[in-house]
Amino acid sequence: MHWVNIIIQGVLIGGLYAMFAAGLALIFGVMRLVNIAHGDLIVLAAYLALMVTDTIGLDPLLAIVIVVPIMAVIGYALQRGLLNRTLGDDLLPPLLVTFGLSIIIQNGLLELFTADSRRLRVGAIEVATFPLFEGVWIGILPLLQFAAAIAVIGALQVLFYRSALGRAFRATADDAAVAQLMGLDNRHIFALAMALSLAVVAIAGVFIAVRTNFDPAIGPTRLIFGFEAVIIGGLGSMWGTLAGGIILGVAQAIGAQIDPGWQLLAGHLAFLAILAVRPEGLFPKVRG
Amino acid sequence: MNVAFRVEHGSRSSQVGVVLFAALLVLLVAAPAWGGRDDLRLLSEIYAYVALASLWNLLAGYAGLVSVGQQAFVGLGGYVLFASTIIGGLHPLVAVPLAGAVAAVVALPTAGLLFRLRGHYFAIGTWVVAEVFRLIASQISTLGGGSGISLPSGIVIAMASTRQWREFLMYWVALALVAVVLGAIVLLLRSRYGLALTAIRDNELAARSNGVDVVSTKLVVYVLTAFGTAMVGALIFLQKLRISPDTAFSINDWTAFVIFITVIGGIGRVEGPIIGTLVFFLLRQTLADLGSLYLLMLGAVAIAVMLVAPKGIWGFFAERFGWQLLPLQRRLRLAADVRTT
Numbered sequence: 015m016h017w018v019n020i021i022i023q024g025v026l027i028g029g030l031y032a033m034f035a036a037g038l039a040l041i042f043g044v045m046r047l048v049n050i051a052h053g054d055l056i057v058l059a060a061y062l063a064l065m066v067t068d069t070i071g072l073d074p075l076l077a078i079v080i081v082v083p084i085m086a087v088i089g090y091a092l093q094r095g096l097l098n099r100t101l102g103d104d105l106l107p108p109l110l111v112t113f114g115l116s117i118i119i120q121n122g123l124l125e126l127f128t129a130d131s132r133r134l135r136v137g138a139i140e141v142a143t144f145p146l147f148e149g150v151w152i153g154i155l156p157l158l159q160f161a162a163a164i165a166v167i168g169a170l171q172v173l174f175y176r177s178a179l180g181r182a183f184r185a186t187a188d189d190a191a192v193a194q195l196m197g198l199d200n201r202h203i204f205a206l207a208m209a210l211s212l213a214v215v216a217i218a219g220v221f222i223a224v225r226t227n228f229d230p231a232i233g234p235t236r237l238i239f240g241f242e243a244v245i246i247g248g249l250g251s252m253w254g255t256l257a258g259g260i261i262l263g264v265a266q267a268i269g270a271q272i273d274p275g276w277q278l279l280a281g282h283l284a285f286l287a288i289l290a291v292r293p294e295g296l297f298p299k300v301r302g
Numbered sequence: 303m304n305v306a307f308r309v310e311h312g313s314r315s316s317q318v319g320v321v322l323f324a325a326l327l328v329l330l331v332a333a334p335a336w337g338g339r340d341d342l343r344l345l346s347e348i349y350a351y352v353a354l355a356s357l358w359n360l361l362a363g364y365a366g367l368v369s370v371g372q373q374a375f376v377g378l379g380g381y382v383l384f385a386s387t388i389i390g391g392l393h394p395l396v397a398v399p400l401a402g403a404v405a406a407v408v409a410l411p412t413a414g415l416l417f418r419l420r421g422h423y424f425a426i427g428t429w430v431v432a433e434v435f436r437l438i439a440s441q442i443s444t445l446g447g448g449s450g451i452s453l454p455s456g457i458v459i460a461m462a463s464t465r466q467w468r469e470f471l472m473y474w475v476a477l478a479l480v481a482v483v484l485g486a487i488v489l490l491l492r493s494r495y496g497l498a499l500t501a502i503r504d505n506e507l508a509a510r511s512n513g514v515d516v517v518s519t520k521l522v523v524y525v526l527t528a529f530g531t532a533m534v535g536a537l538i539f540l541q542k543l544r545i546s547p548d549t550a551f552s553i554n555d556w557t558a559f560v561i562f563i564t565v566i567g568g569i570g571r572v573e574g575p576i577i578g579t580l581v582f583f584l585l586r587q588t589l590a591d592l593g594s595l596y597l598l599m600l601g602a603v604a605i606a607v608m609l610v611a612p613k614g615i616w617g618f619f620a621e622r623f624g625w626q627l628l629p630l631q632r633r634l635r636l637a638a639d640v641r642t643t
Contacts, residue, residue, distance in 0.1 A: 238430055
């Protein structure tokens, strides 16, 4: 029963990793961009949630309503003003510019908020649990977060395959030049994709802020978790990122049980093992 | 028809450049005679960054392998030095090349995994590997685990009879290492592998269609840079006398600075990292008090350079004036008598 419990907790935390991954997978799918600052933007969203709750006194989970649009606007502006200029055949500019961005966000947050670790308090819901069955308790907050992850990924899936915007995303991803000939403005489409990606980042950021302590330096590790979930799940597959996140979460939970120092290492090793055995991931959709 | 020709690497500016480099080398070898202890320490640090940035430039600028995880090999080198001197009883200066060799061996299976990831994802993959190395290092309790370990004074004292000579010795080793790294890169680029690498830098597809074995060329570069990077790492931590997982595998110190140096100086040119390091240290000497703001500004400058002048400071001069400090170009000269027939 002990192990069932551990695996369930791993699955639930996996939902959070899937949310990190979904934002990454989205922009990679549309414009073949890997945003190295992704993790730091998650942390930025967490700090925004902190500011919103501190100044307005809003319940942290309701702060999502404010943080999501702010991050979406930041995403649109970032893509339009900066990242669109780096896209092209050369891999180097987008990588180096987002890497620079990551360093800027990290050190900017460090200047503004110091290196102290922070946390958002949400009251009783934080520790509320219910028994699933004998000996296995489920926390309300982790469950809420897992449900949010499924909702986010389901919504992205519907948007991608059932809406006009999704059609524009897919057309631009397939052939940007032809999409432009058909009257789509690529710069606008790319900026919308980044806005959507950062909206997902905002939700993930708020959940991080209420579930764990955070400080300006934790971004890169979140990027790595998201990236590992993307690769485990397989490039281009939205539901694959959920599977990837869950596998990562479970591996970490099992590792932590063996030795606390093994938590992160077990996740990385699971990722490397899948890379060795099945480099295209479990549910691949696109190649390259 | 048998056309006589030869390939010329040098030019007027590279003749000047080589003379300048030779004069500089003589001046720097003699630094213990004219500089104080602080000067030697600063120069050693500059050498380490020139070497790291030159190696990263070879990897990213020529082979197109953009790694953000070279701290994996800096840290590995440092840890091999500490382990082989403390546990194995090796002389520290023997441990430096050993660190390079160990890293080269480790780089082979690492490349086997990472080369499955393309382009952007390769970059983050290298970061995962560095994280794995850091986490493993913090599990090794005989090397201090997560809190790190100092080099026992006996090992340091055994290097030379007096403190002054120890400092001179370390300085000369640092200078020798950067000279060897730069020399090896120049020789590599002048060889046929260098031609293949330059072709890959300019257009990977075209290089492949001309018969360049892109994957094995990249593998060779990846292993060679691991070798060099780990030797530099070993020397850095021999000078610091203390190592811990967080300092050894620091992405800021061993990758962010190195990338910014290379981008600002000029990526894809051997001179770039040298110029970049000089700019970096000039800025640091004046702005270091700003702390994290300094890193923030450096990031902003690197982004601006990438957008406005993607070939960096040296790229700008090289294109504008046709300068090269090192004889690396290839110009075909036909023999005069053949040309007339």
